[in-house]
Amino acid sequence: MITFGAPAYLLAGGIAALVPLALHLIRRRPPSRAPLPTARFLSPDPRTSVRVGRPTDLLLLALRMLLLVLTAAAFSRPVWRPAARGTASVVLLDRGAAVAGGDAWLRAVAAARQRLLGPRGEALGAMVLFDSAATVVPPSHVTPALFDSLKAARPAAGSSRYAAGLRAIPAAIGGLREADSVRVALVTRPRWNAWSAGLGPLRDAVWPGAVDLVELPDLETGDAEIVPDNVKAKGAIYFADALERLSFVKPGLEATRWEVLLPTGTAEPALDSARLIVVGRAVPAGLAAALGRAAQAGATVLVTAPVAASLRGLIPWAGAMRVDSVGGGMWLASGPHVSGAATRVSGDAARGASVIASWDDGRPAAAARRLGRGCVVFAATELERGEMTLDAAYPRLLDGLARGCEASDAPSSIDRNAALDAGARAVLRGTGPGVVAARTVPGWGGGVPLGRWVLAAALVVALTETFFAYGRKRAV
């Protein structure tokens, strides 16, 4: 089947072809002048003073019309497309330093292999190997042996550039001629140092669908340590004399056993002297004012979901504050993603507050607001329950929440070695469908471009027309 990328040219060519037709029909020219020694015996015929060129110019007319139609057809980007079925994959495999260390590279190769090789080892698509530059591996080269060799190889030492991988998508898709739809996956450990300005528009330009972001596990898994110093508790309120003290929570603790380890022999702390106050359960009514004063004095008060109703006037949260069991994953603005929250509280950040964490669906998950010299932070979930406490990033979640006002006050400074935040990941993923019809992808090679051949045919017709026109002129 022949399709046209710009059929308007074809229409224009058809209309243009009518011009020589009209000219041939209306054009009259004087008869040819020829010697004839016996001209004295001719009887003058006034009708031959002008001559219509129709009978002898039909071939020229046809050639000229054909020339215009072919030229227009060449510009209309004709493509012959063979019948195609199935969905092909394009896997962008990060081979930069981000996937070095541990078994990340092997996992990356395995993830790519899973997406690109069928049960009998047949290729299911094309691969793009990229770091700061990209190499397209066409389907014909996607073999089990390729992945074996990749396993044996090591990632590059330099940083990756997502832009390089994304730019190679059209070339990779260009080689997918037997598929009628395409999906794209990116296998990487998302890092800011792979990011570059303008990546969002670039991503949208090269791929209209969503990218399946296959994230490799973070190397920091299991790095948290128990540091039980200077943390104190009073009922359901936990105190610490430094913000970072909350990072002692050990991953793997069950939710119900989350507790603060207190040094023995420590006196009951006063709220006024606390640097960080975590409120995990309902508190007496009179304590709300004391927490507010503590914040005014410079403390950070971190309030969790179960306390929301009792501290409504203090927390930077607005709305119905209905607790439901949806839960889910939480993205912190400072980077980490923590999955497994058991519940969430509906509502939104109050006026003047900053959203410092979001749920996977983009709705606010935590907010912070300055209060005097201190800060009040509200986390719209129960920090002590659910599977989130088992997540490796859980300590950093608590740390991030405890520094809520710092995050909202401080100018944006991204640690290039840090993981991509939720927004950046969302940009990488995109919002389109996961599988896109191949014919809608710019630069899809699912067909044989005929433009050059049609242009060559037009050139041949032009030469033929010149030849015949010259011959006719000589004959006349």
Add this chain to the structure above:
Amino acid sequence: MTVRADFLPPGLLEHLGGLELVARTVVRGFQAGIHRSPLRGAGEDFAKHRDYQQGDDVRYLDWKLYARTDRLYVREFEERSNLQAYLVVDASASMEYAGAGGVSKLRYASYLAAALAHLMIGAGDAVGLAAFGAEPRLLLAPKARKGHLHDLMLNLERLRPGGTAGAADILDRLGTSMRRGGRVIVVSDLLEEHGGEALVAAAGRLSARGDEVIVLRVLTPEESGEAAPDAGLFFDPEQPRREVPSTPRGDAGYASRVAAYYASLADRLRERAVEYVPVSTAEPVEQALVAWINRRRG
């Protein structure tokens, strides 16, 4: 008995090269096609006998006399004087016309003249050359030697069409320069002013004084109307400013008018004992000659 001959079309002769080779080729075809050539030498008259000497050609021994006298005598003959002939070629502008055949009338006329010169010189006749077009010109005086043939060919090759002169002037000049009883062969398209009256009169004067006058009329099929051209703006090369918009192919009267002109001319020439031979450039030269000679022989 007629010998079958393969004639060469004029277009092919054009590729043969020099006119001399063309003439030889034409004459070969011509000699194969005629019944008996009237242009062959008229023979020699007996003069006397003399004694045979060693080295004499035995063909001339008189055997009857030897039988009577028992002595060898050879017969000697008195050579007959050559016939003086002039080839008059039309080189006017109209002779440049070639039609669709590709060979111009002047070229065709040159073929005819070259072949005739070859034949006549081969028969011992003295042949001269004259032409008219831009002006009447006596190019070569009549001579019978073999080397003269080369000069004839050279002059024929040099002929270039141009001018509007008629044949009458050159014919009158021939009448004053050549002796009586000669032969004048005019090769022309005979497209003359005033219906060719001057030509007819001049040819009649030559004929009246005892010369044999032959007029070979050369015409293309386009001119005769056999293959009349399609519509166009036509002009006579000798009068290029007078243009006639016409469609000869669709003009039924055109061919008949041409035919009537030449029929009238032929009648008037024949009245003056001038032989009129129409020839078409579409016809092979030697075929035209053979047809003419055979027609002449009856």
